[in-house]
Amino acid sequence: MFNYYLRLALRSLKRNVVLTALMIAAIGVGIGASMTTLTVFRAMASDPIPQKSAQLFEPQIDNWGPLKHGEVTGESGSLPEQISYTDAMAWMNAHAARRQTAMYATSLALTPSNPEVRPFQVPARATFTDFFPMFDVPFLFGGPWSAADDADHADVVVITRELNDKVFGGANSVGKTVNLDNHDYRVVGVVDRWEPVPRFYDLNNDKYGKPEDLFLPFTRAIDGQMMMWGNNNCSGDVGVGWEGHLRSECVWLQFWAELPTSADAARYRSYLNNYAAEQQRAGRFHWPPHTELHDVREWLVYQHAVSDEVRILVLVSFSFLSVCLLNAMGLMLAKLLGRAGDIGVRRALGASRAAIFGQCLIESAVIGLAGGLLGLALTALGLLGLRSLLSDEVNRLAHLSPVDVGIAVLLAIVATTIAGLYPTWRAAHVQPAWQLKAQ
Amino acid sequence: MLKMTHLSKAYRTEVVETYALRDFSIHVREGEFVAVTGPSGSGKTTFLTIAGLLEEFSGGEYQLDGADVRGLNDNQRSRLRNEKIGFIFQAFNLIADLNVQDNIDVPLRYRGLNGAERRRRIQESLARVGLSARARHYPAELSGGQQQRVAIARALAGSPRLLLADEPTGNLDTQMARGVMDLLEELHRDGATIVMVTHDPELAIRAQREVHIVDGQVIDLAAHPRLIVGVQTHA
Numbered sequence: 001m002f003n004y005y006l007r008l009a010l011r012s013l014k015r016n017v018v019l020t021a022l023m024i025a026a027i028g029v030g031i032g033a034s035m036t037t038l039t040v041f042r043a044m045a046s047d048p049i050p051q052k053s054a055q056l057f058e059p060q061i062d063n064w065g066p067l068k069h070g071e072v073t074g075e076s077g078s079l080p081e082q083i084s085y086t087d088a089m090a091w092m093n094a095h096a097a098r099r100q101t102a103m104y105a106t107s108l109a110l111t112p113s114n115p116e117v118r119p120f121q122v123p124a125r126a127t128f129t130d131f132f133p134m135f136d137v138p139f140l141f142g143g144p145w146s147a148a149d150d151a152d153h154a155d156v157v158v159i160t161r162e163l164n165d166k167v168f169g170g171a172n173s174v175g176k177t178v179n180l181d182n183h184d185y186r187v188v189g190v191v192d193r194w195e196p197v198p199r200f201y202d203l204n205n206d207k208y209g210k211p212e213d214l215f216l217p218f219t220r221a222i223d224g225q226m227m228m229w230g231n232n233n234c235s236g237d238v239g240v241g242w243e244g245h246l247r248s249e250c251v252w253l254q255f256w257a258e259l260p261t262s263a264d265a266a267r268y269r270s271y272l273n274n275y276a277a278e279q280q281r282a283g284r285f286h287w288p289p290h291t292e293l294h295d296v297r298e299w300l301v302y303q304h305a306v307s308d309e310v311r312i313l314v315l316v317s318f319s320f321l322s323v324c325l326l327n328a329m330g331l332m333l334a335k336l337l338g339r340a341g342d343i344g345v346r347r348a349l350g351a352s353r354a355a356i357f358g359q360c361l362i363e364s365a366v367i368g369l370a371g372g373l374l375g376l377a378l379t380a381l382g383l384l385g386l387r388s389l390l391s392d393e394v395n396r397l398a399h400l401s402p403v404d405v406g407i408a409v410l411l412a413i414v415a416t417t418i419a420g421l422y423p424t425w426r427a428a429h430v431q432p433a434w435q436l437k438a439q
Numbered sequence: 440m441l442k443m444t445h446l447s448k449a450y451r452t453e454v455v456e457t458y459a460l461r462d463f464s465i466h467v468r469e470g471e472f473v474a475v476t477g478p479s480g481s482g483k484t485t486f487l488t489i490a491g492l493l494e495e496f497s498g499g500e501y502q503l504d505g506a507d508v509r510g511l512n513d514n515q516r517s518r519l520r521n522e523k524i525g526f527i528f529q530a531f532n533l534i535a536d537l538n539v540q541d542n543i544d545v546p547l548r549y550r551g552l553n554g555a556e557r558r559r560r561i562q563e564s565l566a567r568v569g570l571s572a573r574a575r576h577y578p579a580e581l582s583g584g585q586q587q588r589v590a591i592a593r594a595l596a597g598s599p600r601l602l603l604a605d606e607p608t609g610n611l612d613t614q615m616a617r618g619v620m621d622l623l624e625e626l627h628r629d630g631a632t633i634v635m636v637t638h639d640p641e642l643a644i645r646a647q648r649e650v651h652i653v654d655g656q657v658i659d660l661a662a663h664p665r666l667i668v669g670v671q672t673h674a
Binding site for chain 1: 485488491493494513514517518520521522526532533534535536537545546548549550593597
């Protein structure tokens with residue numbers, strides 16, 4: 001009967017083209033509006049590293065004291081989101097996790113070997129070699145530098161595919177040198193396409209932006225006194241000069257630890273608490289030890305990766321979809337009750353209420369499918385509009401994935417079918433005797 | 440075939456209870472052609488819709504083909520209606536956006552017959568009413584008489600035990616009406632059980648038997664001679 005009902009639905013839709021177009025337009029506009037915001041929301045709220053998000057942890061430590069909680073975040077009770085150089089080095093040297101890395105964003109001036117090309121600034125990240133296997137960074141050529149390079153403060157870099165295209169014309173540049181801030185660095189690896197969204201490992205700046213174009217050993221960056229290009233929050237003594245800055249309680253480094261099992265995470269928590277207690281005993285902290293450990297998904301929530309404005313926008317757009325569906329429901333009711341005579345005849349000829357219900361429900365689903373397809377087109381237009389209006393950062397989020405397409409169509413069909421339940425129920429309860437008497 | 444005993448049908452509002460049928464008894468035997476007559480508002484159509492299981496009744500008993508229909512759920516009533524009853528309406532009630540063969544196909548679809556069986560029945564019933572050449576025409580492309588023939592073909596396609604006709608010639612001119620009545624008589628001769636509601640005495644006279652309804656009750660015409668319009672029991 002499904003095919004029969006489907007044929008009847010298509011025939012019915014053709015019977016009143018204007019009413020059908022209005023219903024499809026109402027659903028399409030609602031789906032378009034809601035999917036535009038939902039697509040952006042999903043990109044913002046998506047798990048950037050689903051295969052490992054439960055194994056990667058960002059530790060926090062209270063090195064400012066409870067009276068200064070929330071000075072950085074503005075939320076009382078919250079710990080600093082970054083850590084000091086003192087803590088970062090202590091945690092790196094402890095090797096308490098399977099893998100760990102401290103890091104910060106910086107920027108270097110790259111002077112191409114071709115004198116006709118002008119030097120340009122390259123966003124860079126100073127980190128440890130564990131960064132690459134921890135975050136499953138894929139390589140096009142070569143690989144990460146070694147732990148020995150970290151220890152030796154080696155002049156080595158990993159560059160992205162884009163930078164490799166720009167500087168080396170896409171050729172394998174492993175072993176070649178790049179000049180950064182008037183110093184030569186050897187390329188050891190070229191990262192293939194890798195764009196986690198949000199950029200979870202450092203949400204301080206450009207949280208939906210691309211990863212940096214270049215990576216170099218943290219130890220080399222510290223040696224080179226490369227300034228951080230991110231948030232640097234200080235409380236109390238900020239220190240004098242570079243060394244003073246390193247010894248200060250300023251928080252400016254991100255730190256990630258890979259802890260494959262829950263037992264590893266529990267052990268690491270103990271380590272952090274013991275470390276904080278040790279710092280208290282040593283007279284550095286004059287308050288009870290306080291540390292926290294968040295995995296990737298918890299960290300995104302903690303850091304408000306999805307802003308409240310976007311959440312409200314999604315809510316508003318789905319409210320709009322509800323209004324559109326109510327509209328469509330009214331039109332469907334008018335359409336189905338306009339066919340009460342035909343329904344009465346079908347009932348007289350042996351159709352049960354369930355049969356009429358099924359027939360009308362399939363008609364609703366067909367309208368939903370058509371509305372969903374229109375909604376998809378409008379979503380694409382909406383995202384195009386967003387791209388032209390908003391920043392590059394948001395542009396990366398404004399694209400339709402196959403999953404988004406599936407969601408749009410499914411949402412349209414399910415929502416329209418639900419909206420069609422009442423009209424369908426009314427149609428199924430048409431009194432055939434009354435209809436036939438009326439005729 | 441159709442037996443109603445002390446049947447009643449009341450329409451109730453908060454303050455009023457109106458009886459469309461009251462203490463209504465009728466027995467139509469297999470193979471009979473019965474005309475149900477009566478003035479407007481007498482309850483003829485209510486009787487027909489109850490007989491066709493399109494409406495519930497308030498009291499009494501109704502047996503269709505030996506089965507008590509009281510207490511049947513909607514699915515059971517729909518199946519019974521589909522398998523045992525064929526309807527012919529005054530307004531033809533063809534579905535406008537289905538062509539002739541698709542209209543006839545409707546009850547067969549609900550019966551769950553396969554495609555080959557449905558096609559066979561459609562062809563046979565169209566041949567029976569002389570409209571084989573019009574299978575792909577839409578109702579709007581047919582005359583009133585042809586539309587009623589399609590409605591009869593649709594009723595016949597399911598091989599019903601009982602044909603219920605509600606003023607089957609009410610919307611037709613004299614010539615077309617005669618053609619439809621000839622067809623009904625032919626069906627009766629072939630063994631069909633027909634109950635025809637009509638207010639036209641000339642049509643009623645062509646039935647085997649006439650049942651007269653006044654104010655929702657069957658009237659014994661012999662006891663009320665002034666109501667007699669024609670011969671009540673026809674040869």
